[in-house]
Amino acid sequence: MTEVPQLETPFDEVLNAFAELGDDADPTRVELVTSEILGEWWEADDDLAAGLIDLAERTARPERLVAPLAALRVLATDAGQREAAALALEKFGLPEPAWAARLNQVTPGECWRTTDVYGDESSVVVSFGDHGLVVSINYGSFGGWVSDAAIVESPREVLADLRAVDESVTSEEISQEQAYEVIADAFAGTEWQAEPEVGEDFVRFRALALARLRTLPEPPEADAPEPLTxxxxxxxxxxxxxxxxxxxxxxxxxxxxxxxxxxxxxxxxxxxxxxxxxxxxxxxxxxxxxxxxxxxxxxxxxxxxxxxxxxxxxxxxxxxxxxxxxxxxxxxxxxxxDREPEAESALDVYLAGSEGLPPDEVQDLLERRQFALPSLTVETEDDEVELDPSDPGQRRVLVLSEFAAEFDDDEPDLRAVALTTVVDQLWDGEPAETWAAAQRLTAAGLERDEVLAELTAVLEDRLVAGEDGDLEFDLDDYVAALDELDVEPED
Structure with missing residues (x-):
């Protein structure tokens, strides 16, 4: 059986990926691999560059770090990290891969910008000879932010496709300085967001796009717009x-x-x-x-x-x-x-499931459920919490909270089980005899708590332990007892 090598550090997978590239790899391939790895770590909210630079200060095998540090010296998105990677390589004094001096050695050419009719969406295309950079910008917020970015083989074809999407889209050639300003500002807008909604290409090409951006000439700093008075x-x-x-x-x-x-x-x-x-x-x-x-x-x-x-x-x-x-x-x-609907009112909660019922049945359902649970909130030490009575567990909490003083917290209470079951029956309307008995007792002058006590006593007398230990009762016997339940009306 082949032995699987154990990872020595969290970075071994990254180090192995660079080792597989070899010293004579195509520089563009190295750029793409590095950018994709950096993107994966960025998406996971981890800082690969910082970790590798820290590792360089204490590693016993510096030769393994030469290739990734050579890539980070050019492609790390933070200027301080690029400088730190360069210093670490200088300290090692080891030979670098043949591709190291050829990373990001490109010459920017023509730049174009397309914009939709509203000014909401814009794309900037920058040519670098045999490939191009395409940056998609959303101007809905944050002063504009990059929603996607990619390296493409044919920038002119991409530009033609962008123009063909909508005949109302306008396009213009812009200077390299303008392209730098627009793209740099938009990347800043993306970085300001905690969780920007970016495309998969953005994650893969983020580091390489920023490296290509650094080859463009920076314009003079523009004055900030004057706010409206x-x-x-x-x-x-x-x-x-x-x-x-x-x-x-x-x-x-x-x-x-x-x-x-x-x-x-x-x-x-x-x-x-x-x-x-x-x-x-x-x-x-x-x-x-x-x-x-x-x-x-x-x-x-x-x-x-x-x-x-x-x-x-x-x-x-x-x-x-x-x-x-x-x-x-x-x-x-x-x-x-499409906005989220407002929180349901208490009436909506009581009437849940009443769609399609005739008016008299809707009214009966409302009265039955409000009798079962007059309140949908429980008191805590610090606040009042509203619960969902359609959930049986939360319904039981409401019942036991209302009658907490009557039950012993330390011992299972048969009457508590009977009471919560009666409330379940009233809420669900099954069996119908439970609500019919409650209405008769109410008409006879009993208060709600007295009615619930009578119904609970009937069920409690019929609860027995089943073979599995759960409490159960004979439904026919229970319904017959409910039908017989009555009191003399008060004068």
Whole structure:
């Protein structure tokens, strides 16, 4: 039997992958392998580069680290780590693979940018001779962020495909400095997010895309956009409600929502804070739903009415063509329709499963369940917790909480079992005789707790231990006893 070598460190799998590449591997293959490995560790929220650099300071086998450190010297996404990898290699003083000096030795060429009609989605294509870099950017939030990135064989074909997706997509050739600025800013927007929704290609090509980005010339630092003043914001809100007259009520709650939209625009789309696009307005709703933008219930209701009108007014202001404007409003309405439903009211909980019943049966179901469980909450030391009575376990907690003073916590209580079973029967409506008996006793003048005590006593007298030790009862005998259960009406 062949012995399986044991891993000496968490990095042995990575070290073995570089060993398999060999000294004469194609530099592009080394770049792709390194980028994919770095991406896997990045996705797992681990820092491979930092770990290997730390290992270099204490390893007894430095020759195993030469290849990965040579790759990290060029492809690590952190400048400090690239420098640390270079210093470690210098300290080792060992021969490097033939490919080491050829990593990221590319010359950038033409750069293009495509943009959809709203300014929500953009792609930047950079040619490097025999291959290209394609970066997809979402401008819905975070000032724009990279949603995907890939190294492609034919950048011109990719550009043609991007143009063919939608005839409303515009494309333009941009300078290398512009390409650097757009891509760098978008990568920053991705890194700001705790869990960015990126594609699989982004994970694989992230490190290599950032390395290719570093071959582009950096532009002079641009001035930050001037934020809208308080007076300008007020004027925008006034003009919006004037434009929306007849479609939307001018209320204080609606004005707060309009203000939050402007603030969102200044933070997440600072150069075009009033731009209206599906991704941007959908992101606003996402931020509201996630609690990152706080609205009262009244303001939230106002948002549902205001947002489609906001999309139309500012879409027209942006000069969107009619079909794009219609699609924008529909996208916003669809996002509002898809919002998580509000938490069920107590009435909804009691009426669960009543769909299709005639009105008199719905009313009977409601009365029966409210009799079984008048309250759906239990008191804790610090709070009041609402439970789900449709769950038998939570239903029992509600019952035992209500009657806690009557039961011994240390000993199984036959009466507790009988009581919770009676409540189950009342909630489910089976057997029907349980509710019929409860109604007769109530009509005779008994209070709810007295009625439950009578029903519980009937069942408790019939509970016996089965062969498996579980308590059981004869249903026919129990139903017959319920039918006979009655008291004289009070005068």
């Amino acid at each position: 308080v007076e300008e914001q007020a004027e925008i809100i006034d003009s919006f409600f004037a434009a929306a007259a007849g479609e939307l009520g001018d209320s204080e709650d609606a004005r707060v929502v309009a203000l939050r939209l402007i603030e969102f625009g200044m933070e997440h789309d600072p150069r075009r804070p009033l731009r209206a696009g599906p991704a941007k307005l959908e992101s606003f709703v996402d931020f509201v739903d996630d609690g990152q933008i706080e609205l009262t219930d009244e303001q939230d209701a106002a948002m549902a009415a205001l947002l489609p009108v906001w999309a139309r007014v500012f879409g027209e202001r942006d000069g969107l063509p009619e079909d794009a404007l219609t699609a924008l409003v529909e996208a916003v309405e669809d996002r509002l329709d």
